[in-house]
């Protein structure tokens with residue numbers, strides 16, 4: 269894959285890993301640890317990743333063991349690639365287990381160096397919030413989960429912390445917001461019922477701010493929208509892929525796994541490339557060109573030949 273442009277922050281955007289502490293299959297069909305390993309292996313050759321984010325539903329059961337699996341596997345990938353690591357809870361996460369292993373979710377800083385946290389007890393009623401700076405970009409996590417519910421909401425605390433982060437010390441290249449429930453419509457009735465309530469509260473904070481992109485998940489399918497003029501990217505699920513073209517009032521998903529590679533430029537430009545892990549039983553290679561052939565075609569068909 270093309271390396272990121274100079275000054276850009278390249279983000280590996282994972283979401284909805286739904287890891288289980290006891291190895292139970294997600295929805296009775298998917299080994300999510302194996303799915304995570306497959307996604308991480310598939311993107312291993314992507315150059316220049318400076319930040320890995322997981323936009324919620326890190327765990328299916330909220331167990332500390334499931335968060336340790338996330339910390340170990342995604343953390344090892346990030347450290348090896350010299351990337352920061354940031355995670356935020358989703359509706360399936362439990363704040364207690366999340367905090368026990370991942371603290372405020374800002375686990376690794378710039379270059380993949382572990383961030384220090386004071387591990388003091390915070391009651392689960394308090395949303396998990398954090399911010400860090402990576403390559404001149406501020407990364408702010410916003411916990412949209414509602415304990416015991418599937419829909420998302422922005423509590424006063426979460427909104428206050430985002431407001432404070434955005435009005436804090438300026439950063440050179442702007443802010444990346446990471447949350448679980450994306451502030452865009454959902455393709456299925458079930459997800460629409462579980463959508464983010466009152467996205468206008470978020471729109472107010474984004475309007476005129478230095479936020480370049482909002483990264484979310486929850487829908488288990490790639491989507492792009494915008495809020496207050498800010499791009500909103502929804503990552504495909506690591507666990508499975510929602511069928512978005514079936515009857516609106518039904519819900520189903522396929523065994524498929526993906527992620528986004530998101531480049532945010534120093535000028536605020538955003539380039540996002542969805543990645544899907546191929547299924548060796550189904551995805552037969554259509555063609556493959558070696559580097560010499562590609563160079564020849566690029567030369568003959570590019571602007572230089574005109």
Ligand SMILES: [Fe+2]
Nearest residue numbers: 284325486488
């Ligand atoms: Fe999910």
